[in-house]
Amino acid sequence: MSEPFYPPNTPAWQTLKALSEQAPSVQTAMNDTEWQRKAHLQLNELTLNVSHHRMSIDIFEGLLALLNASPFATLRAGLFSGGAINLTEGRAVGHTRIRTPDFIRADPTLKAIREFTQAVHSGALKSATDRPFKHIVNIGIGGSDLGPKMVCQALDHPDTSQLTCHFVANVDGAEINTVLRRCDPETTLIVIASKTFTTQETLMNARTARAWLQASLPDSPKRAQHLVALTTAAAKAVDFGVAPNQIFAFDEDIGGRYSLWSSIGLTIALQSGFETFEALLLGGHAMDQHFSNAPLPQNLPVMLALMSVWYGNFLGAQSQAVIPYCERLSLFPSFLQQLDMESLGKSTTREGRSTDYQTGLITWGQTGTNGQHAFFQLLHQGTHLVPLDFIGFGEDSLSSEPAHRALRLNLAAQVTALAQGQPGADSHRDYAGSKPSSVIMLDALTPFNLGMLIALYEHKVFTCSAIWNINAFDQWGVELGKALANAFDRGDLEQPPVTQALLDQVRLTQTEQDP
Ligand code: F6P
DSSP states (O other), X not given: OOOOOOGGGSHHHHHHHHHHHTOOOHHHHHTOHHHHTTSEEEETXXXXXXXXXXXXXXXXXHHHHHHHHTTHXXXXXXXXHTOXXXXXXXXXXXXXXXXXXXXXXXXXXXXXXXXXXXXXXXXXXXXXXXXXXXXXXXXXXXXXXXXXXXXXXXXXXXXXXXXXXEEEOOSOHHHHHHHHHTSOGGGEEEEEEOSSSOOHHHHHHHHHHHHHHHHHSXXXXXGGGGEEEEESOHHHHHHHTOOGGGEEEOOTTSOGGGXXXXXXXXXXXXXXXXXXXXXXXXXXXXXXXXXXXXXXXXXXXXXXXXXXXXXXXXXXXXXXXXXXXXXXXXXXXXXXXXXXXXXXXXXXXXXXXXXXXXXXXXXXXXXXXXXXXXXXXXXXXXXXXXXXXXXXXXXXXXXXXXXXXHHHHHHHHHHHHHXXXXXXXXXXXXXXXXXXXXXXXXXXXXXXXXXXXXXXXXXXXXXXXXXXXXXXXXXXXXXXXXXXXXXXXXXOOOOOHHHHHHHXXXXXXXXXXXX
């Protein structure tokens, strides 16, 4: 039986390590015609430009060799065939399955989502006081919040938005109290989004919202029309008081951070219409087909993943930033934080061996041009190597020509300044340059293009997990915190003195102090 894949033990890893000793600057790579021929990829209206990187053909081929030595091909086949590639939970991974045209056509839950959305929009389904629904309060956290919230913000458009969406995630009661104060209970739909229907924050907020409805609406069976649940745990939702016909289920093999394509996306359809949600799904599917079939050197998710591996494992980068030059994508970095860091923040291989190599990078970001006035100083003249992904759009019908041109020229100026640098009059004004970045451009921010963009990053994360030989689809690291919070909640507060002092400090206890 062959040894399990361990990246540092491969010839490719040793080759890359040697190449990293004399890694070319970005400026050198920009004049490397052989590498530049590989640096522009495209799928439909999405282009990826990786010409501003510390790359060469030898490095690129070394990274491809590392990928080919990894279990990538087998795992990718398993992703699309329904294989149980989520090893530690013994599950398949279903987010690509639920965005195929066949699935979209045939799935009964999607049909129910379409019908429910149309009933709410047409007024066929009204509130307990026979008024049309105007507001949605989506109560969920993590993947039950970040994905739908990011998509709703990105696709909020005067031509398609029909309801006002509010998102509540934190157990901090000020958040839900503020949102509910802004809503009229008679026209508000409460959407409880929770895969497990056990998440402490979501249940606390759901109870607050339920009490708000009960206090404000007549006690009639029609009050149940204000409560919807999106979950794999339908029985728990019924116990909570959600009417069975207002529960939209989805399968266990849909991971939380991969769930916006499932029933968790109901709020997207309610805000922007089912057609918008369907176009998003089809955009994701288009990227799936590309990822599955494109030769690796021309494979967009693969190219992004190889960049993260090169900088993270061979050039010492600890973090990577995503800078969308589009204010409607201001939540995209937060969405990517969960997608990337909850998938790749692992230090045990698929076979259970500790990794003595770096895996997931710290992912962060903010929109441009705002970031230029916040942290770009560090990126230009700081001591950290931070590979960047710039995201831009060729046109924006919600902007104006002068403003959108200014946005695009700032994007180009930053990529150029970071890459080329410029000698300064003195060392304080010197720009070393050679700061790497990828540029992703889409013709416009449409549902289809957003679907492609999200799936691009999902498959980038997947590819990194294969190279690092880790499971991208579990998240055991979030359980201990939840268990301790529940123990503290139960009053199980027997802790060592230092922790006891912490509990005193956060006012959970008042320990008698020794005189
Ligand atoms: O952060 C841990 C986590 O389990 C995420 O993976 C998930 O998206 C989130 O909590 C919410 O879980 P649920 O949708 O079950 O409420």
